[in-house]
Amino acid sequence: MGYLIAIVILCGINIVAALGVAILTGYTGLFTIGHAGFMALGGYMSAIMVKELNVPYPLALLIGGAFAGICSFIIGYPAFRSRLRGDYFAIATLGFSEAIRLLLNNTRGLGQSLQDSTSSFGQGASSLLIKLGGAFGYMNLPNVTNVWVVVVTVALAMFFAHMYVTSQYGKNSIAISQDEVAAEMMGVNLLKTKLISLFISAFYAGVAGGLLGFYFAYLSPSLFTITKSSDLLAAVVFGGIQSLIGPFITAFVLIGVPELLRTFAEWRLIIYGFLFVIVMIFRPQGLLGYVEMNFSFLGRWWNAIFRRKHTPSQKG
């Protein structure tokens, strides 16, 4: 039974990150192949918060997410400001996540080189960097992620993602994904909207990184390789463009199934590759593209219970 729980937890963690990618790629049309970098940033930051400053665990996750979000401006601002096509952003995300992994691998070296610095800040930073353990990994973190934590986080993540994509900000990013020029002509501030979408998606990846860290009770740069980024992308591509429920299901299938059928593991990426092409040609909107989660039944209950005039937008 424990093993099934392990799969559910791993699926849950990947769903949170996949939702982030869904918002960025599915809804705003920005191709990203480096989300593992944001997961790493979030993971390490929330681990530091809990282990070094013993900040309460949920708050640490939020701080981790916020840190990843803020760091997303490093690549977001230059790529979006220069009004370039999506390609530059995609390449920048790949470069970014490799650079993050390189930095995380070197924390011990960095720490040692800072050791003889005079200022107390230098000393503090150096001891922290050495504790991060570089390639050795950041060890014995509190093993706090259990199945309930993941279920609650996934539920919250789905709720807020739905709230965002149905909000005015979300609809603006959908417009950007469909015709950037027309959206701008109609008054949508491209830079701001894209940066917001990127911040949220990096936030989600950061939280997912934190969950992963507290599940393995250990963090190492080798957890956040390019295969992790392509898994997340696969979840959104198969799940469906402009849909949250699609990536939710596919993230489940993509993590669960290979785990169960371990025997033909090396075929996994080959099948993904062919599926990418087939999905793009025959069903570009993916499994459940454009299928909005229809919470209207929630709205009806809400009315019945509170009798308040709150008619959810008619989604036909």
Place this chain on the structure above:
Amino acid sequence: MSEEILSIKNLTVDFGGVRAVNDVSLSLRKGEFIGLIGPNGAGKTTIFNLITNAFQPTSGEIIFKGQSILGKSPDQICRLGISRTFQNIRLFPQMTAYENVELGLHSTPRYSLAEAFIRTPRAARIEAETRKRAHELLEMVNLSQHANARASSLPYGLQRRLELARAMATSPELLLLDEPAAGMNEDECKELVQLIRQIHNTMGYTMIMIEHHMNVVMDLCRDSLIYVLNLGSLLAVGSPAEIQNNPDVIRAYLGERKNGRDNAHA
């Protein structure tokens, strides 16, 4: 009439060797409706693109409500009150008609990001208002019954009207119509003229319309001016009657008449 809202002074733009717009000046008062005509490649759409800052002019001034809008980005210009339709329709294909129009209303979100996540009563109220306004606009261009149809699935004429409604949704003061009647037959044109006139009267927008259908132009600009562009420069300005009889315009449009037949009506 009222004070001047838009003034373009010696606008010039070169693409590589080609001079697309050459020293065009134009001025418009609030609520005026002018036509902009000229043969293909005369630079009409280029002027629209310059106004909405799709790209920068080589020289010249564009003053809107007293301030130059050269450096501004297209979305800033839209917020200042200039909106447009496109020569080749650029609706949001996967969105429904309703969502297309609604986009114009919330392109600058009117509640904070935090309120987006936790829909406060204020945000809910703004959403409700936006919904009402969007349905009103659809009503104006009588597209209400197609509210939930996907934009790309609508017939051509309806897409034109949807683009008009979306442009109006950004509550502009200056509305640029880029060949709204393109590809329409006679009675569709009549319907469109009637719709545009009604919008012009009720909303009081200042409007510039590029159009090839002469009857649509002549009808809508009955009591206002028509600017004629040819090879990037201003050929003539005048009332519909003057323009129709102006020899340069005819020559530009119909080219040299070998056998000298004069003022043949387009």
Place this chain on the structure above:
Amino acid sequence: MELFIQQLVSGISIGAIYSLLAVGYALVYSVYNFTNWAFDAFMAFGAFIAFTSISSLFLPFWAAGAISIVLTIILAVSAEKLAYSPLRARKAPRLFMMISAMGVNLAIVNIINLIYGGTFRKFPVDALQPIFIGNVSIGRTDLVAGGISFVVLALLWAFLYRTRWGLGVRASSIDILTASLMGINNNGVAIVVFTLTGILSSVAGIFYGIKYAVYPMMGMVTIKAMIASIVGGLGSLPAAIVGSMILGILETMVSGYISSTYRDLFSFLFLIVILLFFPNGLMGKSVEEKL
């Protein structure tokens, strides 16, 4: 002083390999306006075909090279036909083209990995002895690689600027719609462009194999070529070469004089700086979206 010249020589030789890939990448980008992510796969495929034809079919180096080029062209053109042109015909958004390209890449690289396994193989050609000028050594293989890559680039330039087909390709790179109106048949251009891509990637694959080793994941180096192409100015071929040289030399100087551990960090930061201050690259022309 010799160390500086040695680093410079190494930098240029790395730049030569980058330029082969960056030019191929810029070519596809200039005509079809999308990032051909499948370069890794084409390059690895080219290298492995050459490797197999030498090590198991015992063919001489030149024959193996020819076979590799031909087969890589077939691969590239069929990838274009199966994965890209249906999307292009439907004017699918660029995001879909990129995902499809990523799919082609994942599939082919992992098929190679499945067949050949992950081990690193030495390219079965006897390493040529380096030439020494003073204490500075210039690898003969680098010279040959550099020479051939410049010959290939010169041929490419001649093809583009001296032949009718070249004109067709350049026209479509400016505006594919107008080009097709002018009677340039679109899929003809597609075949030509992806034939050139096939040649460039197989040559790059072979020389990367000789210079380093042949392994399924060798294509990861194309990320550097993409950065080089952006640094130079996306879409223009000479800019891709200049960008590659700059990136190659910068990387060697950084790992030589600053710190070798952070070499890739610097290449990434260099990309960010270029994006910030030279949005269209050092030599790029600003590409306006036609309304």
Place this chain on the structure above:
Amino acid sequence: MKRTTLSKWSGLIVALILLASSLLSGCQQEKVLKIGFITEQTGVDAYVGPASVPALQDRIDEINAKGGIGGYKLQLIVYDTRSEVTDAVAVTKRLIDQDKVVAIIGPSWSAAAIPIADIVDAAKVPAIATTASNVNVTVKEDGTLHPYMFRVCFIDPYQGYAQADFAYNKLGLRKAALLTDVASPYTVGLHQFFENHFKELGGEIVAKEGYTQGDTEFRAQLAKIKDSGADLLVMDAYTYKDVGLAAQQAEALGLDIQIMAGDGVFVPELLEMAGPQLEGAIVTTGVSEESPEFAEFNAAFEAKHGVKANIYTYYGLDALMAIEYAIGEAAKKGPVTPTAVRDALETMKDVQLFTSVVTMEPDTHNPHNKPLLIMTIKNGKWELLETFQPQ
């Protein structure tokens, strides 16, 4: 287009979960002990698995043919870690929770062994790392012991110490350069202990260059090392390709230097890749397939399975034989539970395994005084120079 609602899809999700759980409930036979083996069959280190899985399976079949141990039949359950830490951890959990193994063999690299140590401690199932030589695999940062984690190879300090000792005293080298793969704890650890002892002896570290996993370009670093006048290049890379590539590029740069590496690169593929360039290089390892006593095993193994045995095969057999011994001991005292196997492993004294006689140090769970072989490459072949025995 009508928008479908969530409720319609929930049926699918429930069906999915039912399918997953039914797949897992394998049947339980009595009197069979399951032993888990996690190894790299795909991914970057795919050369580790293929040579060790058949060897272990043969051994298990042999034992079962002779009636098993203490009345128990053995069953080997193999999972592929895909050379990724996340997969190694996931399959370990699967072995513990689902397959209910009595002991686990592997992983083979420190980056995965360190997190697995915490997992096996919590689950109280013993695991024996095969070639993970980082100190923190069996002992936590703060010095406390991982009760359920063991290993059959020596640890970095021991190998780093031996390398420094041999280079300084035997080869008389004084100026060493370190080329470190910063992404591998194995390399970082080894170079750290090499530097400590080399400086103790009076040697000097004249250059410290780095690269990261996956890099293939070392020219710049090697040029700097050539400039630094170093007479020894220490490159304890985690995979043979780094040393192979560096050797080729050193030759291209005209850098003539003594190269020294660790047991991570002691695989036949290294000779194939850069044999000529590595003539005279020194490689330290715990066991060598060239040593005579394995010749007969190697031949039989290659004939039967068509793949060459390597050090991962021998270390795998060492771990398996240690578990066999432990099961035998536990069976004498009562039911063979994972904890009973653990206790037996901890108190192992002078037990003949595949490669040598091993005593498990109770306080560190590392094999005591395992001999270290100093090998060199002479015209494309491994040759034993000396056996190093610590004080």
